[in-house]
Amino acid sequence: MINFNYTKATSLKGALDAIGKDPNARFIAGGTNLVDLMKRGVMTPQRVIDITGLPLKGIQVHKGGLRIGALALNSEVAEHPIVKAQYPLLAEALKAGASAQLRNMATVGGNLMQRTRCPYFYDTALPCNKRQPGSGCSALQGYNRMHAIFGTSEKCIAVHPSDMAVGLAALDAMVLVQGPRGERRIPIGDFHRLPGDTPQIDNNLQRTEIITGVELKANNFGEQRVRYLKVRDRASYAFALVSVAAVVPLDGNGRIRNARIAMGGVAHKPWRLKPTEVLLEGKAPSEELFYTAVRASLKDARTYGHNDFKIPMAESALMDTLLSLTTQNQQR
Template identity: 60%
Template sequence: MIQFQYERAATTKAAVNALANSSNAKFIAGGTNLVDLMKRNITAPTKLVDINQIPLKDIQQQNGKISIGALALNSRVAEHKLIIEKHPLLSQALNAGASPQIRNMATVGGNMMQRTRCHYFYDTALPCNKREPGSGCGALEGLNRMHAVFGTSEQCIAVHPSDMCVALVALDATVLVAGPKGERRIPFEEFHRLPGNQPEKDNTLQNNEMIVSVEIPDNAFGKNSHYMKVRDRASYAFALVSVAAALNLDGKVIKEARLAMGGVAHKPWRLKEAEKALIGKPATEETFRQAAEIAMQGAKAFKYNAFKLKLGPNVIVEALKNAANLV
């Protein structure tokens, strides 16, 4: 059995201090990913800091944005009136993830911090640079059907598993974090990182920092957005490819566009060049196919995931068609 200390924190400052006073401590809220990692001996923290008593569960409109507390449950966010009305893309993405039982436990902050579901990462008998730096990447020449086609390195080709995060990167969200030096804001697109030569680092949080909230600026995408997820089974499965699509239409002309993909990279993958290609164009299938071709530029497949090079653009087109109400 793993031996660890357990401590409860009632304030953000107390939580940050508790982490700072231990060389190998972890925050725990819903625990839907961390507990699994501990059971499989992938991580063995010497201390767990329970942050559930900290008042970070509010979802509120303020100063041209919606603020979502890091401890808000995934299920509550997905069903919240403000989210459904102003950011239905986020609600759809959350409801596409995991199962109702897990959504009732998982928090927004925990969702952001979850680690890859790569089977080489989860099997401690197999090599994985993310789990054990320098041991190699078993997926490179192994079973890599679920793996990345963008932003890979020789060190890691795993994908980020979250649906929620794909919607948040498309919505230009910002992450508010707190640490020993105070608070700072991180653009959501910069929160998660590509593997490079340090695949063990999933994000850009500094030591002893804690996620406080996520902020989504008001936008004009409420009427025309869609989250599409292609997976092996209808529920409780990770994406082979997913797409978050949002449009601001003036009649049939696209004034603004947001596109992001999941299941294709080590982080939620924003498609900015494809977004630019959509602006000023009519919302037609032909326009969407041209944008999808641009979106897939630079994609690199491995032995068992070449199907993503065909599946990806098709999902982009279908997500955009749904967002534009063309189906």
């Protein structure tokens, strides 16, 4: 790890002033991702700005919904009574995302900002367009078992590792950011980026901005018909091969209304399945309907050899989730 300078921010303005003055500075909170990247030489900030003292840890009702501060710990959010009662999908995603030790350190803002765990990104001896633009993508012809099947480009096929972000995508969350020009509100679906020709840019946060929180709209889901399914190599802490975050409400006539479905482990960002949602709207649940909707969502998937299994795995995960959420006598 290279030598670096350390600054402790005591106010939001101070943090923004510090990041604005130093193009080689980075914010640090829990450090569960940045420190690893610094140790491996993948990221080499000359200054880290500690923001853990900022007043951004609150979890509170706001305009009928919920506002979660960027520095709220993943463990605190997952166990918060309002989250468990009204946003259980988020609680499930957080608990699936990491070990208890990591959840006790990781923050909501840091979770959104974490970078891919692609092994070629972490290996500085090998080409990686995300780490060094223009050097090439080693994963294209390499061991790409964990890599994307949606939204890829010839520059990058890495996936975003967050489980929390997938849950937030299904809940239509809003990311709150603050910068020199004031506050911005970014829909979670627009926060992360696909790789395109600029895979080194993970999201649409400007360098001189900071995430201050996440907002969730009011809903009446409760514990009914929501599920976070994570398929991984082992039951203990591991990144998703494929994950599904789903809300599938039924109206009084037993028809699907306003379903929301997102996937993880399959793209450079949480992947919202809009085609599936449209095909399900207003229809009575059935295995035939679900199969048609799932096939429509997977028709544009592209694999790269070692990750060919992800298409049938995604199909099975989606079918299992939809069937489990619409079983008449479902028990939770």
